[in-house]
Amino acid sequence: MTASHDRTTGETAAGRPAGMRPWRFVVWFGTVSLLADFVYEGARSVTGPLLASLGASALVVGVVTGAGEAAALMLRLVSGPLADRTRRFWGLAIAGYVLTVVSVPLLGVAGVLWAACVLVIAERVGKAVRSPAKDTLLSHATTVTGRGRGFAVHEALDQTGALIGPLVVAGMLAATGGDYAPALGVLAVPGVAALALLVWLRSRVPDPEAYERRAVAAGATAERTPAPAPAGRLPTAFWTYAAFMAATTTGFATFGVLSFHLVQRHLLAAAWVPVLYAAAMAVDALAALATGWLYDRHGPVVLAALPVLTALVVVLAFTDTVAIAAAGVLVWGAASGIRESTLRATVADLVPVGRRATAYGLFAGVAGAAGLAGGALIGGLYDVSIPVLIAVVTATQVLALVLLTATRAGRR
Template sequence: MTGASVRRPSRMGPWRFVVWFGTVSLLADFVYEGARSIAGPLLASLGASALVVGVVTGAGEAAALGLRLVSGPLADRTRRFWGLAIAGYALTVVSVPLLGVVGVLWAACALVIAERVGKAVRSPAKDTMLSHATAATGRGRGFAVHEAMDQVGALVGPLVVAGMLALTGGDYGPSLAVLALPGVAVLGLLLWLRARVPDPEAYEREAAAATDEPAPDGRLPTAFWTYAAFTAATTAGFATFGVLSYHLVVRHLVAAAWVPVLYAAAMAVDAVAALATGRLYDRHGARVLMALPVLTAAVAVLAFTDTVAIAVAGSLVWGAAMGIQESTLRAMVADLVPSGRRATAYGLFAGVVGAASLAGGALTGGLYGRSIPLLITVVVGVQVLALVLLAVTPAARR
């Protein structure tokens, strides 16, 4: 392919595309993280039991990850990346404000799940388009900047909703209605971006043409599956924040009111870690990911102590590990998989992460009730296995 035969994607450079798409994600996280922060109390106010809340929110997370096994191949087959991304975002930003006005439990439950379905519809298409632009910017840095902006929305959204609840005396209607404003901005910005960059894949074609790289075939390479096994292992030993906060509260280390503040601090660390490891990934490659099993093991060693400062430090390390999971792990998928199958790969990868996250939550939660030393030993052992799997991944060896 020659430079003359490559169609330019638009008048917008790849870094501007990454930043604008990061702004979309920031605003979308403002919307749905704001809603998720009060989903449990909202359902309870409509008469839901703890079981109903658990089942509904669990079903939503299962849909957000599991349905990507369908939406990923669909995006690759139809090549309608913009259409799927816009449809998924639209479903989310419409569902959230309606949560505050339906007033009926079954309808609210359906909307909670619908919001997560929207994430499943858009995510493989969104990640694939982002991967095309990051071929020119550096994949690690591009995904890291996107993740950092994403976390800004995840931090601001719940704080705005909390402020609205305080102002309205706990009225969920206006507290969720205010989230319609960033929702409208999400859709407007997406339509503008589609008009400016109708073909994001052209960024990657230009980058490949500039380096005279041969076009790869359309198969999912063996290295992808080895990498997926590494991801499953390191995620299966990763405690959820729910387990960490449970330990902090039941051991009377931190008051329950301070748990959201600690979570916000962990999200700030998440953003910093994403930016740092993304830059290192572009310079040193997949070896940077060896930090993830080390951090995951450190979370178990630190967070489940009975010393306040050490346990809090463990929660902040958890945030650093999350930053790598949400950015650099995704960046490497794009480096391993050819463009024609990348949305499928992202869908499969999300399925692996979802299943491993469920296993990790069950493993750490179950072992916590039996023996904390046993929990730490098992988690460290699983992370050693993850390091071995990363070491045998061809990209990591290079």
């Protein structure tokens, strides 16, 4: 006997979207992200040298890459509410991936500086378009798999692509004598594969929200299902949580500042910086898996590790001892893994389904503003006094712990 099928929800009689179990959906969606990260992290690893080869100054490189990162975060303030309003989560996710997959290979053959700058920013806009919709689609399946574990597995696969992409581009540049066209052109292959897999996934699971509807109806998520907020409003606990994230992000040093210290203090040759970055990405993936599992067992208290690691980064990484500074970079990788996985899982636990993409967009906007402020703060204090920098970052992380405690109280 075959299961009956509801064409509206894509559910079988067993109550799950036809053709795929929740864990399979998470893994396949993670594979899409792996392939996409292969593409855009491969390109981002050489953005600076590529723009310089077209005549860009350090100022131009800084402005363009900074504008790209700002676009990737701040534009989610628009794409998040748009996803909730239109309910076209799959359409926005696919459109965002298309923009990235098309922009990267064209970057290798741009030929003129202005066109390359436009493509660098366009790739980041693609991330802004897709991310709230993608995270919302993923959040439905993680209702069943466990929020922490589901987002953690997705992040681990994502970071696998972030590790492979730069290494492939480096190998192509070495093989072609520094020719960017074939080095970035080869990234079209995983890009096309990512789009094909995404379209296939949509055909198999047209309505991922069915995962969550079934789980809630069965009472499987009673402890984690957020209470409905008043119409048009997000829960108070979400805003407290966003403040926690802003405080910890303000003290989070960027890899650019860490690598600047390593090279300027002659602790590491520039050629070895990408190797250390790759090691940090491996730690990122492991930390995401570990904290995701712990989150599902113990809840948001696990996030208390993030402010501790954030403060530890500046204590270790800004020393003048190679081994200790390198350890600081690996701690930075662990903190990044928590930031990219478990932080997103908690948003899904705090916000009801109908407002979730909006929440992800607002969360990213707050992160973008805090990241910009933190970058200026840490960069400025680095030039003044490293002990003062450490003291200020530690103070921001103490504040973050207080806000996390308030979030837990509000959630209860």
